Each structure stands twice: as structure tokens, then as C-alpha cells.
Amino acid sequence: MEIVNNKYTIQGLDLLDVVSEFGSPLYVYDAAKISHQVENLKAAFPGMPLRIKFACKSLTNLSILKLIRANGAELDTVSIQEVRLGLKAGFKPEEILFTPNCVSFNEIKEAVALGVMINIDNISILEQFGHEYHNTVPVCVRLNPHIMAGGNKKISTGHVDSKFGISIFQLRHLHRVIQSNNINVIGLHMHSGSDILDAEVFLRGAEVLFEAAMEFPDLQFIDFGSGFKVAYREGDVTTDLQELGIQLSKAFKAFCKSYGRKLEIWFEPGKYLVSEAGYFLVRTNVIKTTPATVFVGVESGQNHLIRPMMYDAYHDMVNISNIDGTKRIYTVVGYICETDTFGLDRKLSEVHEGDIIAIKNAGAYGFMMASNYNSRFRPAEVLIIDGKAKLIRKRETMEDLFKNQVEIDI
Numbered sequence: 001m002e003i004v005n006n007k008y009t010i011q012g013l014d015l016l017d018v019v020s021e022f023g024s025p026l027y028v029y030d031a032a033k034i035s036h037q038v039e040n041l042k043a044a045f046p047g048m049p050l051r052i053k054f055a056c057k058s059l060t061n062l063s064i065l066k067l068i069r070a071n072g073a074e075l076d077t078v079s080i081q082e083v084r085l086g087l088k089a090g091f092k093p094e095e096i097l098f099t100p101n102c103v104s105f106n107e108i109k110e111a112v113a114l115g116v117m118i119n120i121d122n123i124s125i126l127e128q129f130g131h132e133y134h135n136t137v138p139v140c141v142r143l144n145p146h147i148m149a150g151g152n153k154k155i156s157t158g159h160v161d162s163k164f165g166i167s168i169f170q171l172r173h174l175h176r177v178i179q180s181n182n183i184n185v186i187g188l189h190m191h192s193g194s195d196i197l198d199a200e201v202f203l204r205g206a207e208v209l210f211e212a213a214m215e216f217p218d219l220q221f222i223d224f225g226s227g228f229k230v231a232y233r234e235g236d237v238t239t240d241l242q243e244l245g246i247q248l249s250k251a252f253k254a255f256c257k258s259y260g261r262k263l264e265i266w267f268e269p270g271k272y273l274v275s276e277a278g279y280f281l282v283r284t285n286v287i288k289t290t291p292a293t294v295f296v297g298v299e300s301g302q303n304h305l306i307r308p309m310m311y312d313a314y315h316d317m318v319n320i321s322n323i324d325g326t327k328r329i330y331t332v333v334g335y336i337c338e339t340d341t342f343g344l345d346r347k348l349s350e351v352h353e354g355d356i357i358a359i360k361n362a363g364a365y366g367f368m369m370a371s372n373y374n375s376r377f378r379p380a381e382v383l384i385i386d387g388k389a390k391l392i393r394k395r396e397t398m399e400d401l402f403k404n405q406v407e408i409d410i
């Protein structure tokens, strides 16, 4: 989003016009920004056999998946439904990695039948996998290197009491299961959680993985997961990709040398590819002044963007209807009948009823976590691509709320 001729625009389109055309609340994504992020990641690893697997749980709209594919990235999925969405978007099965946690073995069998690469994060599932397939289906194993990433436990997955991955301390048990079932392990994986602050953390995890990898003779790739930190507010420290690229490439090359073969290097970014490309546009319903605060009450709520309430996530926002207005302090809240705060004490250009507020970093885990709570419709989604705004998901209607309900005679 940039200001051009005193208007907030994406690819030259005035966002207020986009709202007039498609209504609000509205998720808007900038295709150019997504492509740019994919290119940035590629550029950080020049000459390396890199594969980018978009963690599509962050944003599974089919048109976004097609855009990701057109940019040469592949998919990381966490449910059989995501696998099917990926296939529908045109990904080949071999481009899709399935990284489930605590799903039934039946779901894993379904994914095998669809031909995607399976990433197993539990010894008991690996045993069942071995009994079923022996060495006929290659598999990736998710290890937990117990590297503590970031500060927020809710979004870090590598620490010692995390439910994710097979502990690095269980390697012996793991090898026994692999050998006794003749399982063909061709990939090792780690994903230590969101918001890794610097290359240092990545490298610590990588070193643990490299050491473990020496005992897996048939590897084709190592998957370093994600956790690239993007800026949510001005001045936020973000992952220094250039630095990470240089350091990890060096360490990876050294590892490949001692391993005796060149392996592929995989990443699974979600947020990094789509977070900053997304804006959530909401209309101001009311200005409500209390003795303590001036509230901006918008026509949306935690049902549409739950990250502020669920993770205490900070989402920057601007009043795009009044660019030059005097800055005032507001608390921006939603219309859900619960505490429903988008932003506390925010400095916004003076807000009037009817103004459109753009909430930033809405591309990842925004629409995907939207629900029908309070029997509200989920928002529409628009992709701005090649200078045009295209509807990629319709706003819901009453039909959608009735659809699966079964009315019995009472």
C-alpha cells in the first residue's frame, strides 16, 4: 500500500474505490508483494538447490495458491483438505509436502494415495507407516531440536514441552523403528515456530539437524521449516534474510561435503510470503466516547481477524479515508459481543463514522481463521494483480449460514 496523489493505493488502484466496488469488510491482497517475497527468498540463496514450500494454512485461497505456483514455489500442507486444495490449484503431488500433527493414520494413508510427500512427527505413526508401506513410500521425519524460538510460547513449537516433532533425544528409538521396518527416510525436517529473531537461532537448529542427518544415509533434502519474522509495526526487527542466506548456505555446503552428497534445502514460509501482502479493510460504524476512551467501532470483529485477541498480535492500521486529518488516539474495536479489540490507543487520522480503516499484515492467518461467530458472514477476498482488482472469494450470504443446518420438527 502506498500513498499516491493523496490516496492509499495498491498497484495504482485507490483502495477506497476497491471497497466501493466489493464492499466491506474486505480482505485485499497485493499479488506483486507476494511475488516479491518469493523472489527475495530465492535471492537470499543464490546457486543453492532451494525449494520453497508455501505453508498454505496461512492463506489457502485457490487463486493465491495458483499465484504461488506461478512464482515457482511449492506447498506445505497440514490437512488432507489442504492437500486437495493444492491439487485443485494445479500443484503436482510431488510438489506438496504433508506435515500433519496428531491426525489419524487413515488421513495419512489418504495423502499417500494422492502421491504427496509425507512428513511424520510421531514415532507411533512412523511405526504404523512402516508396517503399512515398508520401504515402498519414501518419507520425511520431523525432528524437534528443542530450540526455543521467539518469545511467545503459543507460537513456538520447538521447545521441550511442545507437541510437535520427534524429540532429538529419541533418535535411538527412531532409528530402531526405521531399521526394523525398513523405512526409507529421504528428508529431515524441523520447524521451530514462528517469529525467529535472527540467523543465530536458525543456525543452532540447523547444526542439531546436520548432526542427526549423518545417521540417515538416504536423504535427499533437509527442510528448515519457517519462522521468518516479518514486521508488524514500524521498527520491528525482522529476520535478516541476506545474513541467514549467507550463513546457512555456508553451513549447509560444509554439511553436504561431510555427508558426501549434495542435498536440497527446503523452507516452508507462510507469513513471510503473504502477511504483508494483505490488508483488511473495515468500515467505521460508530465513534463512541466514554469518560476514558474514544472508541472506533468497526463493522467487523474477532470473528474476521482473531490474531489480536488470540495472540495479542499487534496489527498496525491507518484511516485511509482521511489521510491528512489531525492525529488522535483511538481504541479500535469490533462488533462482536465479547471483548473485541483490534488495537488499543492507536494514533489515527481523525476518524469519522463511515471511514475505512485498513488493518495491515492481514495476509497470513487472517481470513483463514475467520468464523461465523455471532452469525456474521465471512468477508470477501480480492486479489490485486496486474493493476486490476479481482474478486477471489465471494462474501457469504444467509444461504451459507443455513446450508448445513438440519431443521427438525419441534
Ligand SMILES: *Cc1c(COP(=O)(O)O)cnc(C)c1O
Binding pocket: 055, 057, 058, 076, 078, 099, 191, 193, 194, 195, 225, 226, 227, 228, 268, 269, 270, 271, 272, 364
Ligand atoms: C505454520 C507452519 C509453517 C509456517 O509458519 P509461518 O510462521 O507462517 O511462516 C511452516 N511449517 C509448518 C510445519 C507449519 O505448521
